Amino acid sequence: MPRHLFIPDFYLHTGMDAEDERKGTHFTPETPGYLDAVYSDQTLVTQFIEYNGWPWPTSSSTAPSLMLRMLQDLHVHDGMTVLEVGTGTGYNAGLLSQRLGADRVTSIDIDPELVALAGPRLQEAGFHPTLAVGDGRNGFPEGAPFDRLIATVAFDQIPLNWVQQVKPKGVIVCDLRHGGAPWSGALAKLEVGGDQTASGNLLACPVGFMSARTQVGTPGTSSAVSIDKTTCHGRETRVGGSSAMSPGLALSIWQRIPNLVVYPGEDTFTIVSGDSWAEVSLHEPTQVTYSGPEDLWAVVEETHAWWRASGQPEVQRYGITVTPDRQWVWLDTPDRPVAV
Structure with missing residues (x-):
């Protein structure tokens, strides 16, 4: 199947000076290296939409x-x-x-x-x-x-x-x-x-597809949320941000905080859900700063303890069941739901 027929132009960050630091270099058949890029095992972004002053990728040809x-x-x-x-x-x-x-x-x-x-x-x-x-x-x-x-x-x-x-x-x-x-x-x-x-x-699949859109004019990715830091609490934690990014644990955390939004930084890890947020260092032990009606990092700590007690399962031990009434992610068997 000739891939170039389907991708006459695309954007790719090549590591060289990009035409647009946000989108990368725009490739067309006249661009040097076009065919090499098309027939590489890379995801090539083929569509952006402007949303809230930023170009959001909304379609691509996946690796x-x-x-x-x-x-x-x-x-x-x-x-x-x-x-x-x-x-x-x-x-x-x-x-x-x-x-x-x-x-x-x-x-x-x-x-x-x-x-x-x-x-x-x-x-x-x-x-x-x-x-x-x-x-x-x-x-x-x-x-x-x-x-x-x-x-x-x-x-x-x-x-x-x-x-x-x-x-x-x-x-x-x-x-x-x-x-x-x-x-x-x-x-x-x-x-x-x-x-x-x-x-x-x-x-297991650490890299996936773009999120499905609910309407054409907006990206599928969660929009930015505000963080109110006027009132904060702090305490020690033995679970750092790097641990929370372990695939099996991250999957479990998402199931227990369904509307989770995460902002990983160079040395910090911030999670937000509704009016609650928490921020920790990537390293451990560390200090957690949090605010809002719920201590989100306490949920992460509880999930981490459950995950360790379960043998630190990788993604392959999880599954999902869908019925007309509900659906749930489980560990090992459907009668062991992750979200409790």
Whole structure:
């Protein structure tokens, strides 16, 4: 699948003097090194939107190795139908079309501009899959049921619509990740049951996809929050910020503080949730400064103690279950939820 057909221009931080220190260097076919970059195993940013005075990346062509890994986890067979959530450049839809036939591939994206660009690129490559504009959280009921569903943008929950639109024993592969703390995520691989439920293990993936947008004009990443430092409390803690970034522990912290937003600095680690915040050094033991109605770092300490008592589990020991009533992340078995 010729990747350059789908990425006629992109932005990349090369380590050299960039045209724009925020976006990186803008590559086109006339830029020296264009083809080397296109056919490298790098994520190439293809779209920015201006939001609150800053260019936010909202679409990219993900590193091919991660795309391949997800397609392998999807485990497609001849004759299957697939729904892709997150058309982006169209490259992944092209790979699926090459494998299954374009008539068995549907791809949806919330951004009509991206879908309009992806269509001609896919046609140039010789494929005409079904393309649609819409919020991927709703799936694509017009084409359901599907044998497989793959999401190439990050979601912090698995939409029940997906479970309802995938056949029993079908597979959903999604980047399960929170925009406020992206390293706390993982790939989720779920098998759909016959009763509108789905369950499966999480797969370690420290680098993931951009967060799904709820509307075209705003980025999917959590917006900045204010921190009120007029009244602060301080105490000692034996859990530093570097410990809180361990993948298995970070995943557990996110489940216990769902609306968490993290700001890692050169030597500090700040977490915010609602009107509460806490800041510590990356090292330990250290001093924690906190404020608000809840001592957020106490939740981190409790989660850290639970995580250590559980054998300091890596991401692969976690899983997720989705039912019509709720969904939860668990450790080892569904009857051991992380959030208590």
